[in-house]
Amino acid sequence: MKKIGLVLSLIVIGFSLVWAGTTQAPEIDQKKQEAVAITLPKTDYRIEDRDIQDGVRKLKGQIYIPASKNKVPLIIFAHGFNGSYRQGRVYAELLASRGYAVYLFDFVHGGPRSQSTSNAKELTITSQVEDLESVLKVSQEWTEIEPNQTSLFGISQGGLVASLVASQEPAKVKNLLLMYPAFVISELPHQIYDSLDQIPEQSKIFDHFDMEISSNYLLDVWPIHIYSELAKYPGPVLILHGNQDEIVPFSYSEKARPYLQNGQVQIIDGAGHDFSGDYFPNVRYPILKFLQENQDGK
Numbered sequence: 001m002k003k004i005g006l007v008l009s010l011i012v013i014g015f016s017l018v019w020a021g022t023t024q025a026p027e028i029d030q031k032k033q034e035a036v037a038i039t040l041p042k043t044d045y046r047i048e049d050r051d052i053q054d055g056v057r058k059l060k061g062q063i064y065i066p067a068s069k070n071k072v073p074l075i076i077f078a079h080g081f082n083g084s085y086r087q088g089r090v091y092a093e094l095l096a097s098r099g100y101a102v103y104l105f106d107f108v109h110g111g112p113r114s115q116s117t118s119n120a121k122e123l124t125i126t127s128q129v130e131d132l133e134s135v136l137k138v139s140q141e142w143t144e145i146e147p148n149q150t151s152l153f154g155i156s157q158g159g160l161v162a163s164l165v166a167s168q169e170p171a172k173v174k175n176l177l178l179m180y181p182a183f184v185i186s187e188l189p190h191q192i193y194d195s196l197d198q199i200p201e202q203s204k205i206f207d208h209f210d211m212e213i214s215s216n217y218l219l220d221v222w223p224i225h226i227y228s229e230l231a232k233y234p235g236p237v238l239i240l241h242g243n244q245d246e247i248v249p250f251s252y253s254e255k256a257r258p259y260l261q262n263g264q265v266q267i268i269d270g271a272g273h274d275f276s277g278d279y280f281p282n283v284r285y286p287i288l289k290f291l292q293e294n295q296d297g298k
Contacts, residue, residue: 038288043067045096054134061085061105064096065144073149074101076135078158087155090276094284101144107131124220128161136165136172151175156248157182160226167229175294176237177287180245180273183252186226189218196222227259237263238290240283242271
């Protein structure tokens with residue numbers, strides 16, 4: 001069953017890539033969008049190490065704090081599968097320079113580069129949801145942060161986790177920003193296996209990452225229906241996703257459209273499972289525009 005499962009996984013992912021290649025969705029017209037001026041003022045900021053202790057849960061992290069005499073909104077960044085807080089640095093620099101505090105942290109069991117406790121066999125989506133909920137709770141006590149003005153920003157698997165937290169804590173999450181969210185994770189086990197009994201003790205959820213996961217990961221994600229969860233969140237949502245993503249095809253974000261109460265899905269033409277380098281300027285404007293439009297009083 002293990003070999004059959006792996007073969008089926010590759011078939012499913014291959015089918016998804018073909019499907020994504022035929023998906024049509026609105027692309028970002030950079031010139032048209034930039035007709036809306038970004039009025040968020042630029043500011044200096046500082047970076048501090050800031051760990052979170054919530055019961056037995058200890059998370060290593062950093063906070064980017066803009067220069068301000070007043071309390072500021074907070075954006076919590078959730079990194080991707082097999083990643084670390086470092087994936088959020090470029091976004092933190094952008095957002096802190098526009099007046100937002102940004103908290104970057106390593107999920108427990110998030111990957112081999114995690115500075116928090118890391119054991120891939122203990123990784124589950126639920127464990128990461130609990131990590132993010134701890135950050136959300138503790139951060140509201142920070143003296144620099146404006147209460148009830150916290151947004152979640154997730155990339156890849158972190159986008160799946162952030163979506164689940166937003167659906168469970170809608171009153172605590174002002175906005176939800178998702179970059180190439182890995183909604184595929186909640187569907188893949190059902191596409192490969194007919195029942196929980198068929199799930200192997202160890203497997204790789206993505207062939208692109210040299211990181212094995214235990215059966216606990218797939219058993220945990222089995223009952224999650226991410227689109228039903230997204231439908232519970234009433235706040236503003238922005239999803240940006242590349243149409244050349246070979247890890248999480250754009251079709252999974254396109255499928256989210258009818259479930260969003262107050263959201264938008266935009267395609268980044270030519271981008272893969274990453275918005276660094278040449279593609280970062282293409283996402284910088286829509287991110288700032290989204291936050292500007294969803295400030296208090298807008």
